[in-house]
Amino acid sequence: MKTGADNEIEIENYDIFTYRRIRRAIGYLGISLPILLVVFSLVPFFQTPLQFSISHYYYTNLREIFTGTLCAVGLFLIRYKGFGNASILKNDNLLTNIAGIMALGVALFPTNPDDFKAKIYTLIPYPEKWLGWLHYGFAALLFLILALLAINVFTIGQENETKTPKSILNENNIYRVCGYSIIVCIIMIPTFEILKLFPYSTLIFEALSLFAFGIAWLIKGRALGDKGVIGQKLYQENNPG
Template sequence: MSKPDPNHFFTYRRLRQAIGYLGIGLPVLLVGFSLIPVFKTEIQPSISAYYYTNLRDIFTGTLAAVGLFMISYRGHRDPSLWKNGQLLTNIAGVMAIGVAFIPDAPRGEHQEVYSLIPYYFSWLSKLHYLFAALLFGIFALLAINVFTIGQSKAENIPVSTLNENNIYRFCGRAILVLIILLPVAAKFEWFDYSTLILEALALFFFGTAWLIKGRALGDEGKIGEKLYRERNPKS
């Protein structure tokens, strides 16, 4: 029986890390570039609103990259829909691309843009939000139901509060709470940029789960014991 190729494990770790960094980096890049006068873009009320700004390419390009990476990702297969990582990541990838290229309805003055579907169709906004809700919902399912499958356990190492499964569940539940809060915040406008901040937090928790799954912090020494219940001596 042939041994599994270790390069496959490292490839998937890098892919997970890339997805995590892109998720966390998207709001950081958009807001950061908004603060630079040369881009002539104000901080927008939501991430989706950047579609109609000079930073549109960063918005669409990053989401498209996340979508393609997730479609390329070979997740855990399971008979249960809610634990089938392969199916869930494929759906999430399609939703991410949909969010990128099917825009929210413009508000107020905005620059003219060319889109695959004319953005002035009123039903596009509903489709955009449906894709976004499904995308974040699948992010939560992946963290809670899929990432917690198949953890390698060393019975002689106690389960830490910082165990990876605890982090995945916390991130997934936080995303679910934020999904509920987003439409409420958008309707009542609790504070300036409330939608943008809640979306950024959801992406932060999404990215954190993928980075931990991709072992971006390493898995040697105390980190390996606390996060992964593994003893990997530092090289």
């Protein structure tokens, strides 16, 4: 016969696994978006050439993949209930809510097209260039918050952990690499655009940012498991393999 304490443990374990599933879903969506768009661009059936940025896929036959994935990420981030913190920069719940709203903004307010006469509008049906700048603002803030989550929030759990020597593959090291990689990519996007060094630079750096974002969430969601060597190296946990 189960006691109240047993039921509480079951509920707690269920909540933990639910959080991990949400984290993994967010991570898989982030990584899959650039892969799907680029791969489908190479398939003649979709009649979509490779775009200069992920945002420009809004004006192609792959628009639903672009907007649908971003909306899914946004809703998952809003639905995700993290931990509160007195510091805004470490408030998991607040930051994920803002990031989710930003993701929806990126999807619903498209970048400016090359030809305004051919623009497909959402929400605000006017050919105003400032609407495109909203897209850039939402995207920049989204990536900055995602970097902040990886660097400031995901690392809290093991921040003061000293029970065993930490491996170079410790999860906190991975989160920081992912977070700072996102920041570097954010800086590189306008830099390469101004210098006109490579026509697909924006697409590449956006894809790298999404990969870094996705990897951080997959590690946080324990997509690789936490048994044996993985548990010891990544999470400092001694779970039998």
